[in-house]
Amino acid sequence: MLDTAELPDDIAALKAMLVAAALRDQRKDERIAQLEKLVAAFKQAAFGRRSEKSDPDQFELALEDLETAIAAVHAEDEAEDRAARRPAKRRSANRGSLPKHLPRIEEIIEPESLVCGCGGGLHCIGEDVSERLDVIPAQFRVIVTRRPKYACRSCTDGVVQAPAPARLIPGGLPTEAMVAHVLVSKYADHLPLYRQAQIYSRQGIDLDRSTLADWVGRAAFELRPVYDALMADLKRSSKLFMDETRAPVLDPGARKTKTGYFWALARDDRPWNGTAPPGVAFTYAPGRGGLHAERILQGFGGILQVDGYAGYNRLIAPDRVGPGIQLAYCWAHARRKLVEITRAGTAPIAEEGVRLIGELYAIEADIRGLGPDNRLAARQQRSAPVAARIREWLDYHRARVSAKAPLGEALKTPLHTDLGLEVGEDSSLLVQIQHPERSHSPASLPVRSQPQTALWPPQQERQTGDRISSPYRGFLHPLG
DSSP: OOOGGGSOSOHHHHHHHHHHHHHHHHHHHHHHHHHHHHHHHHHHHHHSTTOTTOOHHHHHHHHHHHHHHHHHHHHHHHHHHHHTTOOOOOOOOOOOOOOTTSOOOOOOOOOSOOBOTTSOBOOOOOOOOOOOOOOOOOOOOOOOOOOOEEEOSSOOOOEEEOOOOOOSSTTOSOOHHHHHHHHHHHHTSOOOHHHHHHHHHTTTOOOOHHHHHHHHHHHHHHHHHHHHHHHHHHHTSSEEEEEEEEEEEEETTTTEEEEEEEEEEEEOOGGGTOSSOOEEEEEEESOOSHHHHHHHTTTOOEEEEOOSOGGGGGGGOTTOOSSOEEEEOOHHHHHHHHHHHHHHSOOHHHHHHHHHHHHHHHHHHHHTTOOHHHHHHHIIIIIHHHHHHHHHHHHHHHTTSOTTSHHHHHHHTTHHHHHHOOTTTOTTOOSOOHHHHHHTGGGGSOGGGSGGGOSSOHHHHHHHHHHHHHHHHTTOOTTO
């Protein structure tokens, strides 16, 4: 900002400078308004009603860029305000509160002199206190273990020495805490091993990816009993969710990836005030066929809530051996096809179907957290009539819409829900099964972040990730 002494005396020049400054302010205001509208649009697309095809990870990345750009504009304005010595208008920001458990390092900034201009001494009558969040970069340390040897000088009974402590990796460099840090960074923070190696190298720690992979593989072996216990605990439940998602896996020798699948088996009894804790376990399989679901669910008997994928029908085949399984389906998958039709243009029939299913969603929101008896009573009184109207609506339009038309294809999807989700018969059934679908979110990372470069069987990869993701999704700290 120019000093007043540097401003020209010419009135025309001053007017030109004022016009230029006003134009700059106008451009910045327009840019801020445009970016804020984009942020609002992205948030609506990501989290609004019609967000089923949206990729939350991609939208979050876009939002980060947009919000960063907005912050840069605000910073530019604040810098100009400081230069002009004008009080900047404080903009609202969601900075959050700093946790009480964090250590406080206090610094006291005293005036240059505590002597008053009259010669007397200044006394403290108050203070202003502000807090800022600071960080100390991760610091490595070396644990030196010494085991002294002792012997008696009076006799020759031998040498006494404390036994060496057991180690996760015998003779290896890392402590158990170091291995845990690598696992959490990989599975909870989605940092591939090669990126971790780059981070460590900045502090002079040379660890190549193969070494880190060896640590993770050994940890996976040690965690296998925990994985087995988690699977056994889930299979003792009377109701589970199941879903599968694609995962690229390196095909040794082919120099390309092949498609594998992560199968999520999940339990979440919180909506009906159940006592069992929520949990999720992942299993890798090379395919999506029903035989893989049958193998994973071996020993489970009860209600299994899934999407409309036909492969699950193998679980209710007459010749299947094992405890009985009752399939329940998902209204969200039935609704999704109708939502896609409404996006393509004016579609009053599809919009009516979305509205009807939305009535079920509203009822579910009202009864979430109630006990089984209250939920069942509310469903029989409120949900069952809505479900009956949906069936009448389906029967009416199926008879009149061509089965080959997009709407006809969409109307086929709810066929499963007619038999599989009787909302007035079981209080534990949910309208949708998004719990296991959300559990797959780490697999939707950019290609280089995915566990496709595993040096051990992908199943070990998921077993290790289970130890991180299951408590992590239960709001527990992954490092305990």
